[in-house]
Amino acid sequence: MTDHSVPWGGQAGGRIGHHASTLLSVAVVAVVAVGLFPPPGLLAVTVPVALFAFVIAMFLLMRQHDRSLCEHCMLSMPLDAAERAARVHRRFWVAHSGSEPRILLPYLAVLVGSNFATTPYGRALWAVVQLSLIYLLLASATHRRLQPWCPWCRGGGGGSDVDETPPVLPHDDRQLT
Ligand SMILES: [Zn+2]
Ligand SMILES: [Zn+2]
Known part of the structure; x- marks a missing residue:
């Protein structure tokens, strides 16, 4: 060790x-x-x-x-970590939801299934779905860094229950579409 x-x-x-x-x-x-x-x-x-x-x-x-x-x-670790954490609430939510089987499994199904799309629209959808992975990666990276300030980790005990209403998809961060 x-x-x-x-x-x-x-x-x-x-x-x-x-x-x-x-x-x-x-x-x-x-x-x-x-x-x-x-x-x-x-x-x-x-x-x-x-x-x-x-x-x-x-x-x-x-x-x-x-x-x-x-x-x-x-x-x-930023000095204003607490303030930053307050601004990236949505990423925390995404990081937690992304690890929930009821969301993760359908997501993976779409991720893999979209590979078989052959029409132009299907290919565009495939690209968008694959690119959405980046947001998930960013969210989990942010969550890892600012975890002490994550409300779901603190309030949820184990950190796996997401009982707050999901926020609308991000539009103030970098858009992926
Ligand atoms: Zn590191
Ligand atoms: Zn957390």
């Missing part, structure tokens, strides 16, 4: 893990770009495979990062 048992080269892995959610967001954009505009020739096969491997690696690093105490996270 020492810090030195961390795979993927310890410190370097930790630093990449710290940015894994950002790198994952970039990978999602790349996946959508490749899906909409397939590269020519052999690249049409190799690029998606490489992207897939990259996504898996980043996901594992992110999980590892989330389970351990990260010094980069502690150093980047």
Whole structure:
């Protein structure tokens, strides 16, 4: 249980893990770009495979990062964390709802199912659904950073019950559509 048992080269892995959610967001954009505009020739096969491997690696690093105490996270803790937390309530809600099976499972079904869309509208829907992952990643990254101020974690005990009315979809943050 020492810090030195961390795979993927310890410190370097930790630093990449710290940015894994950002790198994952970039990978999602790349996946959508490749899906909409397939590269020519052999690249049409190799690029998606490489992207897939990259996504898996980043996901594992992110999980590892989330389970351990990260010094980069502690150093980047904003001084006005409480105020910031109050402004990103919606992201907290998304982070909690996103881990609920009754929301997560249908979401995953749409995420996977939209891959089979072939019509132009279907492809557009596919792109939007894939890009919505980025918001989910951002929300969980924000939640992880400001967790001590999360009202659902504090009030809900285990943090899994979301009993407040869901807010309307974000429009003050960066829009994804
Ligand atoms: Zn970190
Ligand atoms: Zn929480």
